[in-house]
Amino acid sequence: MTSQPVTEGLHTRSSNHDQRQIQDRGVTYYQETGQAGRNILPSINDRPFREYWEEVPGQIHQGVVDHKLMRIKPEVRGTEKEAGSSKTEKKEDVWHVKTPGHETRAEKFKRLLQKVIYLITGxxxxxxxxxxxxxxxxxxxxxAEAYxxxxxxGGEYIYRYSLDEKQQDHCVAxxxxxxxYPGDTFFHQALFPSICQFTDDHNPATNLVMRRFLLGxxxxLKLDNYLFKQAEGDELAKVEEGDELLTGKLISxxxxMSFYNRFSLPExxxxxxxxxxxxxxxxLHRVQYRGQKTLLNMVEQMPGExxxxxIQVALERIARLTDQQLGELAEHMHQPEVREAMYEVLQFKRAQAKALLKQEPWPVELGAGRGFSVL
Incomplete structure (x- = not known):
C-alpha cells in the first residue's frame, strides 16, 4: 500500500472545505467529533447536525435508503459560504440527504444473504x-466528486459528507x-421526442466509462441513476414532426454502489x-434488467462512430487526472489506511486508462493487501 496518498501541506492549497474553514468556524465541533485530523475533508456541517440542517417539504424517490430533502438553516446561511461555491447560500437551495444504514428490512436481509454468498465465494x-x-x-x-x-x-454539482453526531449517522448530502429530467423519461417519446442525440462529452457512452470502469x-445500468437535459437552455420543448432535433446532455x-465491482481487464x-x-x-445484469430500458439502450441511440x-474522450479525461487531484479526492476518507487504499485504486484506474491509450505500459494488478482489499 502506498504511504503517500496526498502531498505534504495539502490543506495550504485552495480547496472547497479546507483547513482555513476549520480554523475560522468549525474547530470546536470538528475536534469534538474527531474530524480535525490532517488531510481529511470534514463534514459539511461545521456544527451539530440539527443546528445546521432543516427538513423541507417535497416529493422524492425514496429508493432503499432513508432520503430527505433538506436545506441549510437560515441563521447558518447568512454567516457562511456554501461548500464548493464562492456564492452565499441562497434560501431556495435544496439538498438531498441520504443516510446509509437506514434501509428497509427486505434490503437488509438481501444484503446479509449477499454477504454470506460472497464470503463463501472468496x-x-x-x-x-x-x-x-x-x-x-x-x-x-x-x-461523486471523482466523477x-x-x-x-461546475460548482453546482456537489456531494458532501454530513455527520449526525447525536444519532451517530453518516450521511451523504x-x-x-x-x-x-429523470433518465427513464428519455424513452417517453410522447413527452420528449426531440432528444435524439447527445453531445460528445456528456452522453451515455462517457457516463458508461466513468461509472463502470473508473468507479466500478x-x-x-439503472436509469434512475441518471439525469438529462437539453445541452442548451433549461427547458425541454416539444417539437412537431420534421422539426430540428435537439442535443441532450446526460449526467450521473x-x-x-461505487467500487463494488473491480471491472477487471486482461493484461x-x-x-x-x-x-x-x-x-x-x-x-447477472442480463437477468436483473431483462425487459427493462437501461443505459445501454441509451448508448444504442448513438451513432457507432x-x-x-x-469512449476515447472519457479515457483521455481519466488519464489527465493529476496526483494532486487524486490526493484531494482521497481526503474524503477519514481513516488513513482507507484513504491510502482509495488513492491507490484511483491511481490504478488512471494507469489503466493511460495504458489503453498507449501512453504507458500496462500497470501491475492490485494484489492482496492493497487497494480494494480494505474498502
Missing amino acids: KSYKAHFYDNRKILAQRECLA KKAMGY SKDLRGY DQDY IDFG NCSVEQFSEKLLRPSR QVSRS
Whole structure:
C-alpha cells in the first residue's frame, strides 16, 4: 500500500472545505467529533447536525435508503459560504440527504444473504462492502466528486459528507440539480421526442466509462441513476414532426454502489477489447434488467462512430487526472489506511486508462493487501 496518498501541506492549497474553514468556524465541533485530523475533508456541517440542517417539504424517490430533502438553516446561511461555491447560500437551495444504514428490512436481509454468498465465494471486498457506514457515506462522496472532476462539472454539482453526531449517522448530502429530467423519461417519446442525440462529452457512452470502469459501480445500468437535459437552455420543448432535433446532455447521480465491482481487464487490454466488455452487461445484469430500458439502450441511440469517439474522450479525461487531484479526492476518507487504499485504486484506474491509450505500459494488478482489499 502506498504511504503517500496526498502531498505534504495539502490543506495550504485552495480547496472547497479546507483547513482555513476549520480554523475560522468549525474547530470546536470538528475536534469534538474527531474530524480535525490532517488531510481529511470534514463534514459539511461545521456544527451539530440539527443546528445546521432543516427538513423541507417535497416529493422524492425514496429508493432503499432513508432520503430527505433538506436545506441549510437560515441563521447558518447568512454567516457562511456554501461548500464548493464562492456564492452565499441562497434560501431556495435544496439538498438531498441520504443516510446509509437506514434501509428497509427486505434490503437488509438481501444484503446479509449477499454477504454470506460472497464470503463463501472468496469475494471479501464485496462481502464487507456495507459493514462500515462511515466508509459507505464518504466513499459515495468521493466517487461523486471523482466523477465530477473527470467530467468537468461546475460548482453546482456537489456531494458532501454530513455527520449526525447525536444519532451517530453518516450521511451523504447532494445539491439538488435544477433543469434536469429523470433518465427513464428519455424513452417517453410522447413527452420528449426531440432528444435524439447527445453531445460528445456528456452522453451515455462517457457516463458508461466513468461509472463502470473508473468507479466500478454496480448500478451503472439503472436509469434512475441518471439525469438529462437539453445541452442548451433549461427547458425541454416539444417539437412537431420534421422539426430540428435537439442535443441532450446526460449526467450521473447516486453513487452508493461505487467500487463494488473491480471491472477487471486482461493484461495489455486493447481499446477494442475494453469497448467490447464495456458494452456487454454481466450475466447477472442480463437477468436483473431483462425487459427493462437501461443505459445501454441509451448508448444504442448513438451513432457507432460517436460511441467509439466518446469512449476515447472519457479515457483521455481519466488519464489527465493529476496526483494532486487524486490526493484531494482521497481526503474524503477519514481513516488513513482507507484513504491510502482509495488513492491507490484511483491511481490504478488512471494507469489503466493511460495504458489503453498507449501512453504507458500496462500497470501491475492490485494484489492482496492493497487497494480494494480494505474498502
